[in-house]
Amino acid sequence: MSGGVDSAVAAARAAEAGHDVTGIHLALSRNPASYRSGARGCCTIEDSNDARRAADVIGIPFYVWDLSERFHEDVVEDFMDEYAAGRTPNPCLRCNEKIKFAAVLDRALALGFDAVATGHYAQLRPGADGLIEMHRAVDHGKDQSYVLGVLDQHQLAHSLFPLGDTTKDVVRQEAAARGLLVADKPDSHDICFVADGDNAGWLREKLGDRAPNHGGAIVDDATGEELGRHTGTYGFTIGQRKGLRIGTPAADGKPRFVLDIEPVTGTVTVGPHERLAVSRLSAIKPRWCGTVPRRLEGTVQLRAHGGEHRAVVATGDGAVEIELLDPAYGIAPGQAAVIYDGSRVVGSATIASTSTGTS
Template identity: 95%
Template structure:
């Protein structure tokens, strides 16, 4: 089969491409140029947007012995991922750009072009496993290495996309991947993993948003108020600098009466009000989801688990669906969940699908209402 291997310049995608070639596929490597000016997104060997990364990917392709090309998807990436990231934060939501990139770029724009060019699949270095279920559908499962599992950020893939995807590393631990890279003579064997958001060069999301949003933000400042008393505790320069559950960087001079730290409980982008309070007020036990993406058959009711952050734990949950709405009852309350985050739904190790969190119900508020 003709396989297009997406090569970021890191060790994982290089080994994935090598394995695909060793399995007998006719492999072509590509590197995605996601910025016309790579230094504006990322400097140093940290991600997927630098000239260094492109050169690392090209050298790996040469060692593997496969053709290599660079595809310029900078305009599509900026529109579908970067602009979406800014718009969501400006609206007081907390997006995950990695999911959006997988949905819109790697397994949409890239896959569409690959199929049009006669390729049968796109291979990436993501840590996830694909299996054929008893019903004949392609199932996506967590990787063997749970510490590196990336099924959460792949929870937006549908059956068509899964049927044309290859994840050669899903059955391997990361330490073994690095060892294999060294054995194959790949110079990226010891290259550090990428972290943070690839287009935020220094990892300072708030500073990056402040610079990029400018006058596009609905407000340039507002009050930070106490949830219990309504007292104004301070001022801020933009709601985009906050996210639900945030504790650090609030710059509140007045301590809480009990001496405990305060957390961001709510963000109102129109008025500019940021509400803070005790950690227990962050507990939620019910989520509403919109824009669902299903990996296979749409469940009407499922008792499974939900993951709410890329590196977060699982919460036991009862999931019900109706049309394009998803209701999630958390049997294990979660803390600090913000609208805009992705809720990825699992049945055991199998990824069922995902939805974007649109609203949350506080466990403490629900408990108070139930007793009054």
């Protein structure tokens, strides 16, 4: 129970369905005093209190589990390492993979529970092959199957998503009818461990001497001309337009975008938007929800709130090759490519490189 409306209603529905439910809130900060106030994240002290009050209204036991050390190692450190290496990670996927459906699930099963239920918007269905399938939520605007694409069959078999067949408006109405004070609480957003939402500032403070460079050149893709200097590659991501602080305008007057990040030399390359187009992706560290496909004509989603791209996916030797039938723009190494067959989530992999060719 994060302290938001979704997990509160999910807990209430699970209890009403006859399950023996216990509410768990995760303490993920090693220094609780550093938690921000307000409803920007999902694990503040205020959120903990909101979750406890919701559990009281539902009439279920409630506990706080301290997973701060595991969270720091598996999510926060991974986030810093990836940015220091010039990649763009998604910490919410890593949290689901390593914390909510690994550390929490392992402890829950050891204590005799059968499953972990959350307020994520996704649907689980039995497949024709006897495996558990994960599908997009009914409310496509709130669908969270992208950040759940890291879950394997064992994890899916011990998961419940009570809200997958419901729209967000209905969830809020239901929360109000149940007397849950979080009915009108704003949705969480931003990265929960970045206090003010300033990712670049947070990385600059935390990385310090760990960064492979303390600055470098911002160069033009076409001419190689140095356009400016920066204080660390971790302040940039592929496709970024704002905050480049380049004094010289492009010859054609059009905006420039980050095209490439080289963390070893500290070089950030910028150029026109059309140079961001990619048609092939090579990905590593695949996670499959069920049977591993050899070749699949389906779709991929490349951002948590992005659209689907028609694609042909091929696998082999632990690698995933993705041919995009329509180009995508501003795709960065480190992002997750989540693979779909219709509404069914097939699995996910971490993008290692991109290219524009088809050969």
